[in-house]
Amino acid sequence: MIKDTPQPRYRWLIRPLQGRDYQCWLIDNGSLTARLQKKYQTFSVHPLTVKYAKPIQDEASLLHLPIDKTALVREVLLLGDGQPVVFAHSVLPRNSLRGAWCGLGRLGNKPLGATLFANPKVKRTPLSYKKLSSNHALYQHAAKYLTVKPAHLWARRSVFSLNCANILVTEVFLPYIITPSI
Numbered sequence: 781m782i783k784d785t786p787q788p789r790y791r792w793l794i795r796p797l798q799g800r801d802y803q804c805w806l807i808d809n810g811s812l813t814a815r816l817q818k819k820y821q822t823f824s825v826h827p828l829t830v831k832y833a834k835p836i837q838d839e840a841s842l843l844h845l846p847i848d849k850t851a852l853v854r855e856v857l858l859l860g861d862g863q864p865v866v867f868a869h870s871v872l873p874r875n876s877l878r879g880a881w882c883g884l885g886r887l888g889n890k891p892l893g894a895t896l897f898a899n900p901k902v903k904r905t906p907l908s909y910k911k912l913s914s915n916h917a918l919y920q921h922a923a924k925y926l927t928v929k930p931a932h933l934w935a936r937r938s939v940f941s942l943n944c945a946n947i948l949v950t951e952v953f954l955p956y957i958i959t960p961s962i
Contacts, residue, residue: 792838792908792937801958802934806909812866812951813858813893820860825889828855835871836917839948842939843873852877852885854892857925865957867922868892869950876945884947892949896940905939912952922952930955 796806808815817823832850834840840847851873858866870892877885884895896902912919912933923929937950 792910794906794908796909796911796934796936802953805953805957806934806936807907809904809907811893811897813891814897816858816860816865820865822859822861824859825891826857826859826864827887827889828857830854830885835948839871839950843871843946843948845873850874854885854887855921856889856892858891860956863956864925864954866954867918867925867952869918869921869952871948873946876947879945880942881945881947892947896947896949899942901942903941905941907936907938910935910937918950918952922954926954928955 796803805812805815813823831853833853834848835843835845835851835853837847839845840849840851843851845851851871854868854870854872856868857864858868872881872884880899884892887895896904910916912922912935914920914923914929914931918935919933922933933952933954935950935952937948940947940949
């Protein structure tokens with residue numbers, strides 16, 4: 781009998797263990813943008829950064845990018861009724877910004893999810909999950925926009941593909957998302 785060896789903490793999970801409060805948000809395979817638009821009376825995208833940078837090492841590996849290559853990194857806050865509910869971090873390799881996705885680097889305050897889910901030819905990998913601790917780079921980026929810093933933040937990510945072009949989208953769920961809307 782072969783024992784399962786524990787995975788190192790930097791690995792992403794295939795199931796969100798102990799993510800009970802966020803479970804319904806984490807496992808939903810549909811458009812997060814569409815779901816947020818249904819939950820909140822007002823929904824908006826607040827762009828934070830769009831710049832060429834080196835992805836986090838596990839992101840580069842997932843996208844099959846050499847670790848020394850830069851990609852377009854887009855970070856936005858998704859706001860529900862004026863409150864930050866999701867910190868979204870997308871990595872767009874340079875070769876993915878051609879063809880059908882040539883305009884993705886210039887979305888501004890338009891949601892990336894609306895573009896991705898509008899095209900039925902776009903494929904999505906299964907979601908993976910991580911409970912981000914305060915020493916994780918994505919936690920640190922997201923927590924800048926919170927007045928109260930929780931012990932951890934839940935995140936999910938997946939790769940969207942179209943004609944050999946790939947985009948990694950990571951969504952970090954912020955505490956306001958689990959509070960009831962008025």
